[in-house]
Amino acid sequence: xxxxxxxxxxxxxxxxxxxxxxxxxxxxxxxxxxxxxxxxxxxxxxxxxxxxxxxxxxxxxxxxxxxxxxxxxxxxxxxxxxxxxxxxxxxxxxxxxxxxxxxxxxxxxxxxxxxxxxxxxxxxxxxxxxxxxxxxxxxxxxxxxxxxxxxxxxxxxxxxxxxxxxxxxxxxxxxxxxxxxxxxxxxxxxxxxxxxxxxxxxxxxxxxxxxxxxxxxxxxxxxxxxxxxxxxxxxxxxxxxxxxxxxxxxxxxxxxxxxxxxxxxxxxxxxxxxxxxxxxxxxxxxxxxxxxxxxxxxxxxxxxxxxxxxxxxxxxxxxxxxxxxxxxxxxxxxxxxxxxxxxxxxxxxxxxxxxxxxxxxxxxxxxxxxxxx
Amino acid sequence: xxxxxxxxxxxxxxxxxxxxxxxxxxxxxxxxxxxxxxxxxxxxxxxxxxxxxxxxxxxxxxxxxxxxxxxxxxxxxxxxxxxxxxxxxxxxxxxxxxxxxxxxxxxxxxxxxxxxxxxxxxxxxxxxxxxxxxxxxxxxxxxxxxxxxxxxxxxxxxxxxxxxxxxxxxxxxxxxxxxxxxxxxxxxxxxxxxxxxxxxxxxxxxxxxxxxxxxxxxxxxxxxxxxxxxxxxxxxxxxxxxxxxxxxxxxxxxxxxxxxxxxxxxxxxxxxxxxxxxxxxxxxxxxxxxxxxxxxxxxxxxxxxxxxxxxxxxxxxxxxxxxxxxxxxxxxxxxxxxxxxxxxxxxx
Numbered sequence: 001x002x003x004x005x006x007x008x009x010x011x012x013x014x015x016x017x018x019x020x021x022x023x024x025x026x027x028x029x030x031x032x033x034x035x036x037x038x039x040x041x042x043x044x045x046x047x048x049x050x051x052x053x054x055x056x057x058x059x060x061x062x063x064x065x066x067x068x069x070x071x072x073x074x075x076x077x078x079x080x081x082x083x084x085x086x087x088x089x090x091x092x093x094x095x096x097x098x099x100x101x102x103x104x105x106x107x108x109x110x111x112x113x114x115x116x117x118x119x120x121x122x123x124x125x126x127x128x129x130x131x132x133x134x135x136x137x138x139x140x141x142x143x144x145x146x147x148x149x150x151x152x153x154x155x156x157x158x159x160x161x162x163x164x165x166x167x168x169x170x171x172x173x174x175x176x177x178x179x180x181x182x183x184x185x186x187x188x189x190x191x192x193x194x195x196x197x198x199x200x201x202x203x204x205x206x207x208x209x210x211x212x213x214x215x216x217x218x219x220x221x222x223x224x225x226x227x228x229x230x231x232x233x234x235x236x237x238x239x240x241x242x243x244x245x246x247x248x249x250x251x252x253x254x255x256x257x258x259x260x261x262x263x264x265x266x267x268x269x270x271x272x273x274x275x276x277x278x279x280x281x282x283x284x285x286x287x288x289x290x291x292x293x294x295x296x297x298x299x300x301x302x303x304x305x306x307x308x309x310x311x312x313x314x315x316x317x318x319x320x321x322x323x324x325x326x327x328x329x330x331x332x333x334x335x336x337x338x339x340x341x342x343x344x345x346x347x348x349x350x351x352x353x354x355x356x357x358x359x360x361x362x363x364x365x366x367x368x369x370x371x372x373x
Numbered sequence: 374x375x376x377x378x379x380x381x382x383x384x385x386x387x388x389x390x391x392x393x394x395x396x397x398x399x400x401x402x403x404x405x406x407x408x409x410x411x412x413x414x415x416x417x418x419x420x421x422x423x424x425x426x427x428x429x430x431x432x433x434x435x436x437x438x439x440x441x442x443x444x445x446x447x448x449x450x451x452x453x454x455x456x457x458x459x460x461x462x463x464x465x466x467x468x469x470x471x472x473x474x475x476x477x478x479x480x481x482x483x484x485x486x487x488x489x490x491x492x493x494x495x496x497x498x499x500x501x502x503x504x505x506x507x508x509x510x511x512x513x514x515x516x517x518x519x520x521x522x523x524x525x526x527x528x529x530x531x532x533x534x535x536x537x538x539x540x541x542x543x544x545x546x547x548x549x550x551x552x553x554x555x556x557x558x559x560x561x562x563x564x565x566x567x568x569x570x571x572x573x574x575x576x577x578x579x580x581x582x583x584x585x586x587x588x589x590x591x592x593x594x595x596x597x598x599x600x601x602x603x604x605x606x607x608x609x610x611x612x613x614x615x616x617x618x619x620x621x622x623x624x625x626x627x628x629x630x631x632x633x634x635x636x637x638x639x640x641x642x643x644x645x646x647x648x649x650x651x652x653x654x655x656x657x658x659x660x661x662x663x664x665x666x667x668x669x670x671x672x673x674x675x676x677x678x679x680x681x682x683x684x685x686x687x688x689x690x691x692x693x694x695x696x697x698x699x700x701x702x703x704x705x706x707x708x709x710x711x712x713x714x715x716x717x718x719x720x721x
Contacts, residue, residue, distance in 0.1 A: 034663045035662035340439055355492060
């Protein structure tokens with residue numbers, strides 16, 4: 001068996017540790033490029049959402065490199081994601097690729113199929129202590145890649161040389177692929193954080209703060225969302241991303257696991273959206289409210305064009321934006337998105353936030369002098 | 374006398390504004406970009422040079438528009454700003470209590486919401502040409518009406534005809550259908566203007582409150598048929614202002630921004646840049662499957678600026694080395710990329 005899986009930011013780093021230890025040979029898809037997107041767009045239904053197309057491109061590129069088994073997660077719910085695996089399996093069959101498709105669904109939709117998928121994904125050795133150890137390590141690695149990206153977003157506007165920041169973080173992510181134990185991981189964490197602390201700062205303190213909310217794939221995968229977070233960082237903005245694969249996994253397999261972050265966001269969203277609308281719809285609303293409370297200057301909402309849950313969230317966010325006086329920029333992404341238009345909108349959004357901030361400062365001063373007189 | 378230059382290089386037209394410290398426009402011009410922004414920039418600079426007043430000195434330059442970075446490098450800009458900010462600044466300067474800006478240009482349209490002189494929200498249509506000047510121009514060609522006469526013709530219509538305006542392709546077939554039903558040109562032109570207004574409101578204003586005064590600007594604001602169609606849409610209840618300088622608002626905004634942000638020493642390259650030999654080229658980098666289209670601005674054989682490198686390996690320095698190694702074989706394309714929308718009949 002030569003297994004492959006879809007890319008999602010640094011998921012391949014964690015799975016690259018997990019699978020070989022289980023005795024499963026893996027063929028990771030090559031990095032997402034324009035070619036991946038073109039392949040996916042060519043063979044996917046035109047109306048399918050963008051993540052389906054890109055992950056289909058991943059699969060085909062991996063099969064061309066020798067993969068014969070695909071690991072994919074499924075789901076049931078208002079979001080079309082639940083069907084991805086099935087549709088992709090049929091498309092690959094129609095194209096004449098002979099691959100085995102292993103779909104992992106939540107156990108509540110069938111304990112037996114869950115266990116058999118899990119068994120296939122763990123090389124048949126489901127309950128060995130070694131598996132528990134490796135699974136914990138891979139999960140810790142995944143969590144650390146997300147911490148690294150959080151540092152990258154927060155520090156880009158604060159360091160003198162953003163390219164040096166990228167070199168430190170990208171270097172650590174490469175080093176993570178060779179980590180064998182939790183102890184090694186801890187050592188790498190410590191040394192990386194020291195390096196990040198040592199990066200010369202530009203001394204800026206009054207930067208704008210922007211939060212990112214949206215659909216789990218588009219909001220995270222910088223190779224398809226035109227790297228909006230880097231664009232913002234280069235404009236001098238402190239960025240935080242509320243979307244996380246770790247939290248997504250913890251939440252998906254509830255109640256076996258739970259994501260405190262997500263539950264908190266759902267609670268915050270309640271006055272606006274009580275019902276599960278699929279995908280990350282509620283999270284987008286809840287996280288935006290959290291950003292408003294934490295004093296962020298604006299929110300960027302990223303989602304695939306035609307994404308139903310996020311379109312519901314978009315409607316609700318207009319009320320949230322008004323009530324909390326927090327500007328929200330909605331960006332729908334698909335293969336037809338033009339970079340120039342996106343850059344223009346992000347730049348204009350940052351100008352809006354900057355001018356609002358200045359106005360507020362001026363307003364405060366004015367009020368201050370009034371109260372004294 | 375201290376003067377400021379604003380340059381707006383759009384996909385269809387290029388605009389220049391020469392402004393003094395009181396934000397008064399001393400000279401302006403409106404040219405066709407015709408797919409060659411460098412030639413348009415030179416032509417505009419020549420025009421402005423001839424209209425420089427005695428003792429005038431350029432103290433700051435601002436550029437905007439889709440080719441703002443290219444223009445910034447060639448002319449030497451102190452500030453390079455997006456079109457939304459530039460248009461909003463000009464509208465606020467012209468009409469201080471403005472609350473909404475409609476801007477319809479050649480290939481995109483914008484709606485800007487302004488409260489207390491600050492941009493509060495905006496929407497921009499960049500996906501489809503239905504709802505932009507290109508749409509009207511395309512249909513004017515079909516109807517064999519000069520675009521300058523288009524607006525006047527619409528005002529002559531005694532009744533209007535409803536045309537589906539969501540997509541240019543559908544609009545075209547619907548228009549032919551209405552012609553075959555026997556409607557006259559004037560009615561059809563009026564119908565097209567109304568379709569464009571509906572399209573603009575549906576696409577950009579969704580959920581946003583349109584408050585007046587509204588400033589209507591951009592090239593399409595010259596079209597009286599469009600102004601009337603907007604008035605009719607709001608039932609004559611909203612105040613719509615078309616400023617006399619509606620065509621060059623972006624360039625004016627860029628000049629105002631240049632004055633606000635101008636450093637001690639301007640980066641302006643002087644009017645002599647028209648004598649210099651610039652060339653914009655592009656090549657596809659095939660080092661990885663990303664196949665980035667790298668756009669290179671050359672002065673003589675020196676690479677002056679470069680755009681489009683996703684991984685960051687391409688800089689003017691590395692490109693110069695590569696050009697020297699491989700000669701001119703890399704310069705496979707010479708046009709400036711504008712549109713990647715393949716399913717659209719107008720763009721494709």
